Amino acid sequence: MYNILIVDDEVLVRTHLKLLLQNLSNEFTVCGEATNGLSALEKIPRIQPDIIFSDMRMPVMDGLELCRQVKNQYPDIQIIALSNYDDYTYVRGALKNGALDYVLKHKLNEEYLLSLLTELKKNLNVQSGLKSFPNRTVSALREKFVNDLLGEVFLSEKDIETNIRFLGINLDLTHLIPIILSVDDYARIEQQNNLNQKNILNFSICNIGNEILSKYPTGILAHIEKEIYCILLSFASEVSQAKIEGTINSLLQQISSNYKKYLNISVSFCVGETTGHIIDISHSYTRALETIRLTFYSDRQSILRTKSVPIPPSDLAGLDYSLEKSLLSLAQKGDYEKAEEIIQKLFQNMADQKENRSSVQMKCTDLLSIITRISKKNKLDLNKIIADKISPDQIFIQFHTMAQFSEWFLDCFLNMCREIKLQLPGDSSYVKSAIAYVNRDYSKPISLQSIADEIGISIGYLSTIFKNETGHGFTDYLNSLRISTAVHLMELGERDFHKIAEECGFQDYAYFFKVFKKRMGTTPKTYLRRFE
Structure with missing residues (x-):
């Protein structure tokens, strides 16, 4: 097993390279990441890399100086320079100071990396002995641990503590807070991407999130299902609630802005309630998971808190x-x-x-x-x-x-x-307005006179143009509309004829029956039997 350290100040480059390397071969594992040369030098004694992929242009300490230092202190480590087109001066200096080769960032691909690493193996003199689990395996085991913890798989505190220590997870056993992270618009993202693209997105979310968490005293992020991820934080040594809130707000802001910047996605959060002991974390997590669904009533990039949001009822019901x-x-x-x-x-x-x-x-x-x-x-x-x-x-x-x-x-x-x-009868604006009033107020005691007054013309003129343009007298049109509405109500299941007559604008129940029979050729009761 050969350990690789990636050094670059751009998180997207590190994530991309890490993903390529993890999909490449089980012989190579990414054992660490650093944002500049000085940070890399501090990590080397602890993680003992065999190969370093390093950017040339970085703050604090650039790649050229890192090459000089590694050549002097760790001559067995192989260095590959990561460069852009305009980094030739840096690359030439790096090659003079021990770098074996260089890779143009925009040409990073699995085929070239595999060929390069195969050649590097011939020059490596790795001491025999047990190596740590591959980073890919460790990540999978950590994710499984979080899922098992939230699913109440562990039976004892000792089992939990053993797993935390064995997997190197920075998490205390007391005063824990679960935070649900949900990818906004996930259904659309899922529809637009194939399985491989979704796996890459999931990998990137976890990688970037856990890198940000590594700068905090405690914390781990794990994928749960589809758009749902869970962040676990512990504040065993912090008594100030204001500082805890400040830490959480700062963390969520960093995570949200980095996902937007590097992955072009937005995320929402639900901060769960503090749990006294890790073995009881499941209840707080479940409440937070229920609450995150309420982003449906807010908007993208929401931050909810379990204590302030009531959980909706689970009853299902269609339209009244x-x-x-x-x-x-x-x-x-x-x-x-x-x-x-x-x-x-x-x-x-x-x-x-x-x-x-x-x-x-x-x-x-x-x-x-x-x-x-x-x-x-x-x-x-x-x-x-x-x-x-x-x-x-x-x-x-x-x-x-x-x-x-x-x-x-x-x-x-x-x-x-x-x-x-547009389908309403009539050519003139007067007739169209009259029909609109009829359609709106048919359930009220309206008349040709009241509509003529509304429109602002004489009743005689309205009566004439109404019949000329629609082919029906006003009363005939009004009754036709009311009976059509009555039939529609029956089709919808209404069986109370008094209620039907009233809703359709008939003030006289007997008149309703008379008009209905004239229009439909049968009584309402007989007509209704066809639906029974």
């Missing part, structure tokens, strides 16, 4: 029947103003109740059903209705927050109501 019925009726008439009010209230109620994502999805599916049914009934082009051209099957993948869902559905209903209004 009366609400669904109202939306169907309003959309059918193109009444967006009232539909908008209902939809906004619906999403606000879900936000106030902090309903879980599954329940929200059920209600959204019911709203999609309304859009589909109204569009099919009115022969509308769905392409003109779907907001932002994001198809319905993609909204649960593309959208991350409640606000995005609300905005999308409001736009869809607006587009649908506009398309329906």
Whole structure:
């Protein structure tokens, strides 16, 4: 086993090279990383690398000086210079001072590295004896330890302590805080990337996160599942709550900004409650895991805290029947103003109740059903209705927050109501306005006179142009709309004829029956039997 030390002040270069090396061969393991030559020199006695990959341009101590120092102090270590096109002077100096070769950063690939390392093995004189586990194996074992710990696999404190010591994890046994890290928009990222790309992203998240944690007294980051990661911190020697909060805030800010800078992803966090002893960490972790789901009600890059956020109920429920019925009726008439009010209230109620994502999805599916049914009934082009051209099957993948869902559905209903209004009869603005008033207020005691007053024209003129443009007298059109609404309510399951008559604007129950039979050729009771 040959140990490799990577020295570069750019975390993205280190991560990329480390990933290439770990996928290359079991003979080579990355035993450490450093951000400059001085840091590398301090680590060499402890990690005992056989090979050093070093950048040339670095702060504090550059690669050229590192080569000089290593040549004098550790002549058996092989050095490979990492360079850019404009680093020729540095590279030439490095080669004069013991570097065996150089690699252009933009040409780093597995094939070239394997060829290079194969040649390096011929020059290495590694003393025999037991080597440490490969870094890849150690990382996997540490991740397994965290997952087992959170899953309550360990039966005793002694088992936990033994694993922490054996795996070299910087973590105390008391005063621990779990922090959930969740990748924002993970469903979209998962859809756009293949398995290998997702593995690379997971590796990079863990590598960058644990490198940042290495600068803190304690801490470890591990992947749990899909978009979920867990950070464990311990504050056994810190009594000041203000300092603990300051440390956590600083850490989360560093992690968030580095992921945005190097991986172009945003993440959200939930800080769990402090656990007295590590063996009890699972409960605090579970609470934090439940809470992180509530980023759905906030936004990207949120920081939640378990204690301040109530956990939503797990009950599942679709749209309330009366609400669904109202939306169907309003959309059918193109009444967006009232539909908008209902939809906004619906999403606000879900936000106030902090309903879980599954329940929200059920209600959204019911709203999609309304859009589909109204569009099919009115022969509308769905392409003109779907907001932002994001198809319905993609909204649960593309959208991350409640606000995005609300905005999308409001736009869809607006587009649908506009398309329906275009189908309304009438040529003049007067008739179109009259029909809009009828569609809006049909359940009220309206008349041709009241509508003429609203529009601002005489009742005689409105009566004439209304019949000329629609082919129907006003009363005939109003009754036709009311009976159509009554039939629609029956199809939705309404069985109370008094309630149907009232909702459709008939003040006289007997008159409702008379008009219904004239329009439909049968009584409401007989018509209703077809649905039984």
